[in-house]
Amino acid sequence: MLPHRRIFPLFVRKVLGCKPQTQFSHLTVKQVEQLQFELARMKKFHLSDRKCDNELRYYLGQLKQLVRAALKFQQPIAM
Numbered sequence: 699m700l701p702h703r704r705i706f707p708l709f710v711r712k713v714l715g716c717k718p719q720t721q722f723s724h725l726t727v728k729q730v731e732q733l734q735f736e737l738a739r740m741k742k743f744h745l746s747d748r749k750c751d752n753e754l755r756y757y758l759g760q761l762k763q764l765v766r767a768a769l770k771f772q773q774p775i776a777m
Contacts, residue, residue, distance in 0.1 A: 706740065708733045713761070716777040725775040730768045737762055 703710040708729060716723050740758055745751040768775050
């Protein structure tokens with residue numbers, strides 16, 4: 699996903715590239731809102747490897763549920 703870090707900056711940098719337990723390892727509510735738009739754009743994005751693409755789809759589904767819950771309760775996401 700690194701070649702696509704300009705298209706999906708929050709997803710690549712903050713979600714995939716996160717180092718746990720650092721001061722930058724959480725998403726603020728504003729960043730969660732931005733991530734929601736990135737996830738919507740990822741619907742049309744597909745990886746060439748079918749197995750990796752299936753895993754990405756599953757991961758995105760889980761992440762969308764987390765984003766919805768964070769926005770519903772207006773809470774940040776800790777990584």
